[in-house]
Amino acid sequence: MHSMACGRLSSTPILNRSKIVPASAGMMASCNERRTGARQEAAGNHMAASVKDVAALAGVSVGTVSNVMNRPEKVSIAVAARVQTAIDQLGFVRNDAARQLRAGRSSTIGLVVLDVRNPFFTDLARGAEDRAAADGFSVILGNSDEKADREATYLDLFEVQRMHGVLISPFGDITERLRRLRERGIPAVLVDRTSADASFSSVSVDDIAGGALAVGHLLAQGRRRIAFIGGPLEIQQVSDRLDGARTAVATHPDATLEVIPIDGLTVIAGRTAGTDLVGRAPTDRPDAVFAANDLVAMGVLQALMMQGADVRVPGQIALIGYDDIDFASAAVVPLSSIRQPSALIGRTAVEILLEEAADSTLAPRQVVFQPELVVRESTL
Amino acid sequence: MHSMACGRLSSTPILNRSKIVPASAGMMASCNERRTGARQEAAGNHMAASVKDVAALAGVSVGTVSNVMNRPEKVSIAVAARVQTAIDQLGFVRNDAARQLRAGRSSTIGLVVLDVRNPFFTDLARGAEDRAAADGFSVILGNSDEKADREATYLDLFEVQRMHGVLISPFGDITERLRRLRERGIPAVLVDRTSADASFSSVSVDDIAGGALAVGHLLAQGRRRIAFIGGPLEIQQVSDRLDGARTAVATHPDATLEVIPIDGLTVIAGRTAGTDLVGRAPTDRPDAVFAANDLVAMGVLQALMMQGADVRVPGQIALIGYDDIDFASAAVVPLSSIRQPSALIGRTAVEILLEEAADSTLAPRQVVFQPELVVRESTL
DNA sequence: TCCTGATCTTAAAACGATTCAATCGACCTC
């Protein structure tokens, strides 16, 4: 491990069938290393100062130094000032490991999300961080990437670190694992998912309401021949959104709902379904499409707007997505969508977590937020 | 903090001018809370077991228990088995705070990235995690979101946690801050950026080469009237890519480079520039476009492929982007792009970091990787 | 003067894992 030579490391594997040509032929990822002659000032490492050093410099006891930092009201202003000066002078920074050891647990909250690239989760994380910071807690973020082993690795890490608590959008069934954490004094709150047996608190969004909201909007715009494009239906979120769509359609006697299943929530799958619509006789087409998420919606939009396709959005077909990702507003025709209150979910989850961490006898709670409709050009 | 009432929390602020309609009128984000009657099994919290408990149960000393976990070769098989049984039986999990306190520093590496939504950084993080795990280290991820205060908050956290080391794609000029960390024994390695005065190791990608690679490919495809769309040029990455483009064009006496500046690397800006091209007389149009990144390229593509526009890609205009984001391959016309070896950067950075953590006298190194060309339909 | 509080400060005992010098056996050799 100590002899990393330039170019010895293997390159990233190629992920698809595209032709790849490295910049300098012969090496997948060649590298160029430069070493500066300057070396670090020898032994600048003057052993990080401890409370003991601060106490000595300020001429007080270590207990007083601790009080200055944690309960300033217990110490006279004169002494506090003297200690503060010493702290600044030595550049003292508290050793959190020692603090945690004494405290019995960390003042950090662990958050594991399914996909850190998804703006929903980053916004959620932001909300959690903000709320945690207000009470002096930090949040560290783990990305399970929908892989059980990665999820487990993070939970292990959080356990040895004796985290204050854990927020998680679970991938598999991990209630057993979470139960064990709770026995150790580490509470957990589920985000974006509900706990099957309600044994853990959760904060989630009502996807059924979201589906009803989307289709209700299409109906309110005068559309009647609705198509739902999404799948696979095994995904809870997808089937919930479809259920919502059904309930909305049921309120209009003359409205119909066509379900067009696809095999994944991707742009490509959406485009395929969209191309299919383009190929139909105009009278056979729906006059509105509800896509299970924004990626699918963008695929559909691409197909409809393609050169040669004679379908106008929203003229002939109104289109609405779900999730309100950044790209939704940057689409050729800005996309209407359903937005989830991501940051609010994060904030609320932290709030509940902190309460449970403070009082482990609290009964679990299930909080369900309602999504919001974002109207843009694609449904006007 | 102990009395969170449903609905008391304020909703997320609205980010753009879109019309927003909440699902249930009157509340921006209404919520629905359910409380289960069941309460936690009283006092299941049987105080987490410590080495002492394990030692007692196994009938050995604490030192031996520690040896079983950290230097199994120093302990007889019989005793090791006995201790392991005790560990399993008690569900013992090491308290990392105590371990760290004794060790003097954490076995965790901190990583701060500019934008956690950017696949480049998540791939980089993945590479870093994998490499770190191989040596028994963990990586925790912080998202500075290009905000100096968030960046500073993470560095503070890493300092009190006495991290083993820090990887960072810096936002502002933080060499002073990093120098302080280094004095405390926490080395830092810059990723995706080079250190101005070479006082820190860095692992980055050669954007000039990337620009040359992109345009070289266009020229090799027989294109001669190249346009570069990107901006603002103050961004180092943008101007480097443009410089690379210039050097490539200079190798062909009959090739020309038109620079079309835009005010941001967004889909919208790209579409505006693209619409401009569509408006030109066909003979005034370039026959190839190099967009400063994939978002811009997608905007350009949208404009060119729009209903009514009579421009074919790659027929009339070849198009290449930069970064190879997921969307690039899912575009209407799959987009050629320049890929950076993200995971490799992460791996290498960890490798260097671990070396420097082991030997603080090592001179800083600058490693520069070469990007790769990914050819798809848009340039064929 | 002495006592009573009030206020501020101290010293020592935790917290839990690691480490290292010391000890203990067991076995071998002379």
Place this chain on the structure above:
DNA sequence: GAGGTCGATTGAATCGTTTTAAGATCAGGA
């Protein structure tokens, strides 16, 4: 059987902070 060697095991010291009971100092009232 004494001395030596080697491996396995022990136990006390250690890391840096927080906490707490006890101590010190001072002011004011009896």
